[in-house]
Amino acid sequence: MTAWEVAADVPDPELPMLTLADLGVLAGVEEDGGTVTAWLTPTYSGCPAIAEMAADVDARLRAAGYDDVRVRLRLDPPWSTDRITEAGRRKLAEAGIAPPVHGLLHLGPTRRVVSCPQCGSAETEELSRFGSTACKALWRCRDCREPFERIKEI
Known part of the structure; x- marks a missing residue:
């Protein structure tokens, strides 16, 4: 699995029927040599779940064999509900x-x-x-x- 695929599969702690990719919180994953940097854009700047999201992404990437992992916040552009994927919208309705x-x-x-x-x-x-x-x-x-x-x- 690529680093993107691993990080994209992490469930949201508040809406566990969605992955961070479904919710649009996973803003990007970069691989540079042996370093993986995952970028998260929280739903709002004071989101209390962002620390848990970052820890979950870090743990999943390390469990997948990536040793040098960095999880960073990206606040610009800010998150909006337009970032929720069609699959995410379907999963919300199903829940x-x-x-x-x-x-x-x-x-x-x-x-x-x-x-x-x-x-x-x-x-x-x-x-x-x-x-x-x-x-x-x-x-x-x-x-x-x-x-x-x-x-x-x-």
């Missing part, structure tokens, strides 16, 4: 989490259609802008009545 709308940064109170990941209905409502993590909001489907989390656009 019951509504993925963010691609190409939409939402800052105001305008109504947007959010489909329920359980039944597919567009009859949904936001219950709270704050979910289990800073990047999620709590929603509910008016048809099936199931609550679900949704990744906010950034």
Whole structure:
């Protein structure tokens, strides 16, 4: 396996159904001689999971036989939800989490259609802008009545 393939397969600690590559947090992997440098772009600069992500990438690369590993942060360009891959969006929906709308940064109170990941209905409502993590909001489907989390656009 290449260093990229090893690092790309590391699961996100907060959304374990996604890899760091699915989430778009893995910003690059460079191999220079015997040194591997993995670049991570956290979902936001204060992300509490970034240290765990870095440790997991380091451990996986070392376990794969790479001895000189460096994990670095890349904050420019900043992460956005547009970096979540199509596979990542599919995996979120399959896990019951509504993925963010691609190409939409939402800052105001305008109504947007959010489909329920359980039944597919567009009859949904936001219950709270704050979910289990800073990047999620709590929603509910008016048809099936199931609550679900949704990744906010950034």
